[in-house]
Amino acid sequence: MANVYWIKGRSTHIQNSLISNIDALFRLEELATLVEPDVSLAIKFNLSEIGYGHYLPPVILGSIFEKARTKGARAMLTDGGSLFKGSRYDGYNWGDSAILQGYSCAELFHNQVMQSAGYTNEEGNFWPVDGDHLAGVDIGSLLTDTGNMIVVSHITAHPLLGLAGALYNLGLGFLTNSGKLKVHACLEIEYDTGICNQCGVCLPYCPTGAMSGKPGKITLNRHTCNRCLGCFITCPHQAIRIKPEGIKEYQSCVVEAAQTVLGKLRGKAFFINFIKSVTPQTDEFPFSDNPFIPDLGIIASSDPVAADWATYQMIVQSPGIPGSVAQDLGVLEKGTDKIRAITGQSPEDMLAYAEQIKMGSRRFEMLTGTGAMN
Amino acid sequence: MAQKSSKVWFAAAGATNWTESTICKAKDLFYAAGLDKCIEKDDSVAIKVHCGEYNRTACLRPEFVAAIVEEVKACGGKPFVTDTTTLTYHLYNNRCTAQMELEGANRHGLNWASLQAPFIIADGFYGEDDLRIELPEGNILKETYIGRGIYEADAIINLAHAKGHPITAFGGCIKNFGIGAQSKRGKYQTHLAFWGDPEDAIGYPKVNRTACKGTECAYHKMCEDSCPDEAIKVEPDGVVLDYEKCALCYSCQVTCMFTGMEGIGFRDDYFPLAQIAMADAALGCVKTFKPGKVGYMAYAFDIAPECDCFPWNGIYVAPDVGVFASKDAVAIDAAICDMIDKAPIGPNSRAEELGLKPGEDKFKAINAFTPRIQLKAGEKNGLGTMNYELIEYEPELNPENISKWQIRKTPMTVSPMRQVFKNHHLAREFEFVREPLDKWLVDWKNFDPTA
Numbered sequence: 133m134a135n136v137y138w139i140k141g142r143s144t145h146i147q148n149s150l151i152s153n154i155d156a157l158f159r160l161e162e163l164a165t166l167v168e169p170d171v172s173l174a175i176k177f178n179l180s181e182i183g184y185g186h187y188l189p190p191v192i193l194g195s196i197f198e199k200a201r202t203k204g205a206r207a208m209l210t211d212g213g214s215l216f217k218g219s220r221y222d223g224y225n226w227g228d229s230a231i232l233q234g235y236s237c238a239e240l241f242h243n244q245v246m247q248s249a250g251y252t253n254e255e256g257n258f259w260p261v262d263g264d265h266l267a268g269v270d271i272g273s274l275l276t277d278t279g280n281m282i283v284v285s286h287i288t289a290h291p292l293l294g295l296a297g298a299l300y301n302l303g304l305g306f307l308t309n310s311g312k313l314k315v316h317a318c319l320e321i322e323y324d325t326g327i328c329n330q331c332g333v334c335l336p337y338c339p340t341g342a343m344s345g346k347p348g349k350i351t352l353n354r355h356t357c358n359r360c361l362g363c364f365i366t367c368p369h370q371a372i373r374i375k376p377e378g379i380k381e382y383q384s385c386v387v388e389a390a391q392t393v394l395g396k397l398r399g400k401a402f403f404i405n406f407i408k409s410v411t412p413q414t415d416e417f418p419f420s421d422n423p424f425i426p427d428l429g430i431i432a433s434s435d436p437v438a439a440d441w442a443t444y445q446m447i448v449q450s451p452g453i454p455g456s457v458a459q460d461l462g463v464l465e466k467g468t469d470k471i472r473a474i475t476g477q478s479p480e481d482m483l484a485y486a487e488q489i490k491m492g493s494r495r496f497e498m499l500t501g502t503g504a505m506n
Numbered sequence: 507m508a509q510k511s512s513k514v515w516f517a518a519a520g521a522t523n524w525t526e527s528t529i530c531k532a533k534d535l536f537y538a539a540g541l542d543k544c545i546e547k548d549d550s551v552a553i554k555v556h557c558g559e560y561n562r563t564a565c566l567r568p569e570f571v572a573a574i575v576e577e578v579k580a581c582g583g584k585p586f587v588t589d590t591t592t593l594t595y596h597l598y599n600n601r602c603t604a605q606m607e608l609e610g611a612n613r614h615g616l617n618w619a620s621l622q623a624p625f626i627i628a629d630g631f632y633g634e635d636d637l638r639i640e641l642p643e644g645n646i647l648k649e650t651y652i653g654r655g656i657y658e659a660d661a662i663i664n665l666a667h668a669k670g671h672p673i674t675a676f677g678g679c680i681k682n683f684g685i686g687a688q689s690k691r692g693k694y695q696t697h698l699a700f701w702g703d704p705e706d707a708i709g710y711p712k713v714n715r716t717a718c719k720g721t722e723c724a725y726h727k728m729c730e731d732s733c734p735d736e737a738i739k740v741e742p743d744g745v746v747l748d749y750e751k752c753a754l755c756y757s758c759q760v761t762c763m764f765t766g767m768e769g770i771g772f773r774d775d776y777f778p779l780a781q782i783a784m785a786d787a788a789l790g791c792v793k794t795f796k797p798g799k800v801g802y803m804a805y806a807f808d809i810a811p812e813c814d815c816f817p818w819n820g821i822y823v824a825p826d827v828g829v830f831a832s833k834d835a836v837a838i839d840a841a842i843c844d845m846i847d848k849a850p851i852g853p854n855s856r857a858e859e860l861g862l863k864p865g866e867d868k869f870k871a872i873n874a875f876t877p878r879i880q881l882k883a884g885e886k887n888g889l890g891t892m893n894y895e896l897i898e899y900e901p902e903l904n905p906e907n908i909s910k911w912q913i914r915k916t917p918m919t920v921s922p923m924r925q926v927f928k929n930h931h932l933a934r935e936f937e938f939v940r941e942p943l944d945k946w947l948v949d950w951k952n953f954d955p956t957a
Contacts, residue, residue, distance in 0.1 A: 172605060208605055223655075224550060224584040227624035238617035243608040243625065251586065251626045251655045255635035273630045277603075 134435035135162070136442045136496040141407065141429035153430060154195045156501065158203070162434040163402045166280040169204030171399070174278040176248075176305055178286045178296075179211040182219040182229050183418030186409040188286045190234035196284060196404075197241060208244040209235065210274055212305045213253035214416060215312045216362025217339040223251030248272040249308040256308040259396060263388035263489065265318075265381060270311035271396055280399035283436070287407045287443055288414050289424075289470075291364075292319075292379050293386060294477035296414045297443050298403040298436040299486060303390030315389050316359040318381035319374055323352040323363075328371035337362035365417050383482040390436070391491050403439045405431040407446065412457050412474050424458040424470055425450045437492030441483050447471055511893040512834035514841040515539045517900070519807065519826035523908070525901035529573045530911040532803065532829045534901055536577050539831035541663060541801035547582035549660035549799075552628070554682055556667055556814045557589040557611040560600035564808040564819035566667045568615035574665055574803065575623045583661065585623045587616060590653045590686060591633035593693050595756040596764055597732040598817065604631045629653030629689040636689030639790045643887045646783045650790035651692035661799040662791075664835070668806040668842045670823065671813040672763065673772070673780050675869045676877030678839040679802045680884055681813075684788035696787040698779060699754035708779065709754045711747055711770045718744040718769030725765045732761040745769055764816075777875045785883035788835060792889065802838045804830045809846060811856045811872050823857040823868050824849035836890030840881050843869070 137160060139153045146152065157163055167173060175196060180187035193209060200207035214220040219229045230245055231237065237245050249256050249272030256272040275281075283301050290296035304312065323343075332347035342357035343350065352363075364372040394401060407428040411420040428446050433439040451466050452458025461473040472478045487493055515538050517531035524530070536542065545551055553574055558565030571587055578585035589611070592601045601607040604627035611617065616625045629635050636651040644650075656662065666682040674681055688696055698709040720726065726740040737751035738758055747758070762770040792800055806827035810819040827845050832838035850864050851857045860871050870876040881892045901907055909915050951957050 206605060222550065222584075223626060224586060224624065227586075227618065227626075231618060236619070237624075238612055238619035243612035243617050244605065246604065246608065246626075250630050250635055251588075251624075251628070252658045254658075255630040255654055273632065273635055274604075277632050 133493060134433050134438050134496050136431060136433040136435070136438045136498050138442070138498060138500045139430040139432070140500060141427040150192070151195055154192065155199065157404060157430070157432055158199050160432065163282070163432070166282065166400055166402055167200050167203045167205045168280070171205060171279040173200055173205040173207045174274065174281045175200070175207055175209050176281060176283045176301060177209055177211055178301060178305070178415040179220060179226070179230055179235070180233060180415040181214070181418045182232060184413065184415050184420045186411045186420045186423060187233055187415055188406055188408065192406065193235070193284060194240050196282065197244075200282075205280075208246060209241055210246055210248045212248045212272060212307060213309070215309060215316065215339070215358070215360035216365065217337050218362065218418060221339065223247065223253075246274065248274045248306045253309045256311065258310075259392055261388050261392045263384075263391070265384040266314060266388045266392075269314055269389050269392055270308040271393055272306050272308050275306040275393060276396045278398065281397055281401040283401060283403045285403070285405045286409070286415055287405050288411045289474050290414050290477075291475050292374060292382055292477060293479060293482060294471045294475050295440060295444050295447075295479040297405055297440040297479070299387060299390050299440055299482065300414075302393055302436060303386040306393045307389060311389070313358055315382070315385045316361070318385065319359045319361070319378040321352065321354075321357055321359065321364065322373045322375050324371045324373070327369055329369055331368065333368055334363035334366050334372070337366050379477065380481065384485055387482055387486045387489070387491070390486070391489055394491065400434070401436075402434050403432065403436045405439050405443045407431060407443060410447070422453065422456045424452055424456040424474065426453060433496065435492035435496065437483050437486045437494060438496035440479060441494040442496065442498065444471065444479050444483075510891055511895045512832060512837035512891050513539070513897055514830060514832040514834070514837050514894045515897045515899055516828055516830050516841060516845065518828040518898070523903055524912070525903055525907045525910075527911070528805070528807070528829060529569065530901060531899070532570065532573050532805070533577055533911050535829055535831035535899060536574060536803065538897075538899060539801065539803075540833065541803065541831060542577070542581045544661045544663070544799050544801045545578060545581040545583040546660070549583045550658070551578045551583035551585045552656050552659035552662040553578065553585050553587045553623070553665050554656065554662055554686060555587055555589055555616070555665050556677070556682060556686055557601070557607065557616050557625075558614050558814040559817045560598075560610045560613070561817045562814055562819055564669065564810040564822075565614060565814040566665070566805060568620040570805050571616070571665060572621050574663060575621050578663065586655075587621050587623055587625045588628045588655055590629040590656075590689060591627060592815065593690060593697070593755045594734050595815070596760045597728060597757060603633070626655055628655030628687070633690035636691055637794070639793050641786055641790050641793075643789060644786035645883050645887050646698075646779065647695055647786035647790070650695055650787045651689045652687055652791050652794050653689045653692075656687045656791065657794045659795075662795060662801070664800065664802045666802070666804040667808070667814060668804050668827070668846065669809055669813060670811040670869050670873055672873055673777055674784055674877070674880060675777070675781065675873040675875050676839070676843060676880070677813050678804055678842050679835045680785055680788045680839050680880050680889070683791040683835065684784035684786075684880075687791035688787055692787060692790070694754065696780075696783050697754065697756065698776070698783055704749040708773060708776055710749065710752065711759050712773050713745055713747060713770055714768055715744055717767070719767070720744045723767060723769065725761075725767060728761055728765065729758060729769070732757040778879045781875070781877070781880035782883040785880045785889060786887055788884065789887050789889045792835070800833070802832050802835055804838060804842055806830065806842055806846060809852075821855040822852045823855045823872065824852050832894075834890035834894070836881050836884040836892055837894035839877075839884075840892045841894050841896055843877050843881070
């Protein structure tokens with residue numbers, strides 16, 4: 133049974149500042165063993181879409197990177213590109229998005245910020261999946277040639293998975309575009325022409341031209357739609373929905389992709405969930421509504437299932453924030469499931485499946501502490 | 507019958523006014539040679555450079571690259587600066603994986619902050635992300651493998667640094683594509699890996715039994731360490747190679763060469779064949795672009811006798827020659843080689859040691875074979891023509907040209923300094939302490955040791 137460490141969110145003096153808390157993480161045995169001198173260490177983060185306003189402050193990744201480097205590990209920062217045609221779609225814009233958010237390549241990160249599937253989002257190989265839902269998936273070449281990995285996840289809600297946590301970060305962020313298409317294949321877009329007000333905001337985000345035309349004459353071609361969800365993410369009027377039938381399959385595919393990714397890693401992984409600025413939207417959205425729960429701190433574990441389950445429980449137990457969508461939906465009370473209320477989904481099935489295929493366990497030993505702990 | 511020739515624009519090194527800065531000349535040539543025509547709006551444009559081995563100081567200065575990044579952007583393109591990973595080729599190599607190469611490039615100043623464009627590695631994390639290109643036109647090679655980042659770009663500017671090379675004699679635009687655009691698979695091919703077998707040994711390490719000092723060699727541990735396949739064992743009477751394991755990566759050969767030893771080397775006729783294969787591989791890279799989407803530029807500055815892949819550099823074989831631009835890879839390299847040969851001999855360089863005179867084939871003397879072998883090979887496979895028309899460019903000195911490439915069009919003395927000096931002028935705001943000058947008009951001579 134794995135340990136799940138909870139470093140509490142409140143900071144009341146210098147010894148439990150955000151930076152002290154990050155230092156404390158490196159004293160955890162499970163993490164310390166991954167930070168080996170001269171061994172490559174991928175630090176997987178969520179690069180946000182431009183417009184998303186509540187991304188983790190870069191000082192968090194910067195501190196983790198610096199700490200790993202000081203201990204001699206060959207650390208690098210990585211994330212994948214996006215399937216939809218937004219600000220992280222091609223290599224050039226991905227770099228711009230990273231710089232704009234403060235992941236400054238040269239000064240802090242020694243040119244070690246790199247895309248997991250290369251400048252073209254297609255640098256990788258196809259690997260068979262041991263599962264019932266995916267036959268195989270394409271994984272970016274960075275992951276398959278790295279020693280150890282720290283998965284640093286910014287916790288938010290996710291419209292299809294319920295929770296955007298460690299499994300989401302692991303399962304999608306290392307795939308090439310081809311790999312992502314395989315995971316997204318079971319989803320189907322529902323375009324409601326009755327609701328659509330023909331604003332045309334979605335049009336430039338469609339990579340295939342399935343959503344095409346011009347304001348006033350917008351059409352969706354189902355045959356060329358690749359289910360990237362760009363229109364879904366950007367439609368201001370909820371004229372695009374995902375058909376519910378595909379969602380459970382999608383969740384299982386994400387779990388299987390995550391397991392395959394973990395299996396291809398040469399070394400070991402550690403998962404750090406930052407329950408901070410928890411917004412209804414994921415970092416992939418080009419906007420973000422106010423956080424709906426207070427910052428709860430850091431959940432860390434070598435077991436991604438335990439980390440996500442603990443995270444989910446803490447979100448349920450937490451009060452909601454007045455003035456946020458939690459109030460709109462009447463889930464301000466402690467114990468109400470804000471994730472389910474906001475997204476209509478819960479990560480329960482996904483985590484149960486992950487447990488079933490032995491990725492981890494929802495039973496764990498919870499240890500709490502602060503930056504001042506030994 | 508008049509032979510077809512290609513235009514090569516050339517601006518000589520040397521400057522005495524604003525318009526003649528190397529940066530200004532490079533930008534002028536970019537347009538003069540029509541390289542702007544290679545780029546359409548929103549094109550993803552690769553700027554291929556040699557990022558240089560760790561501790562090498564002769565490689566392209568970052569601003570030489572930034573200057574071209576700026577013009578690609580001005581044409582509406584989206585530039586990225588790129589290089590590929592290397593074979594292992596020596597035990598302290600720092601460019602074998604993308605991670606190492608990026609870090610080293612950062613130290614060279616090839617990063618977003620300096621370039622204002624991404625610096626990326628074109629062939630993936632370990633150099634195996636590539637696409638294969640058929641080469642029926644090739645002299646020796648019939649296929650090659652190009653780094654995916656380059657293959658997928660819409661246009662490319664081959665931005666070379668002209669210098670020597672111990673194997674290919676010279677490294678210019680042909681080498682920048684012929685080796686530099688290849689993935690690891692492509693490089694193995696171009697280095698004629700597995701061509702023949704150990705007895706024929708074209709690409710295989712050639713052990714020199716008499717020269718190898720075995721365990722007496724001060725570097726024998728380095729020799730064993732240099733093999734990533736652990737195929738080397740050094741015995742008292744010499745090095746022993748397991749040819750079954752050997753991957754023909756060059757580590758042992760180059761490590762031996764770098765230490766000044768002669769135990770492991772190359773077969774003599776390997777060198778000209780390597781030049782020919784390299785010209786084939788360069789064609790492979792060009793074929794991944796639509797016609798008209800490839801431009802060439804080269805800086806013949808800091809002309810070291812050896813390549814930027816060395817972790818040091820020798821004294822330059824000639825003074826700086828100048829900037830070149832063309833749409834023809836063979837023509838530009840031909841012009842560069844001719845101009846370098848014509849140039850004076852670099853004082854204290856290997857060229858001077860060898861007693862060379864201006865006009866003689868410098869790289870042939872220094873590196874054993876003439877660089878014109880790769881030019882001929884490039885001509886035969888259709889890459890270009892050795893027949894060039896040199897267009898010597900000198901910027902005209904006039905106010906418009908002077909302002910053209912400055913950081914701002916309005917002279918700073920007009921704005922903002924006039925406004926600043928209206929508010930306060932350090933020369934007039936207070937009284938400086940003065941000493942009478944009279945005796946100094948004579949006493950200054952006491953400060954002149956030659957008087």
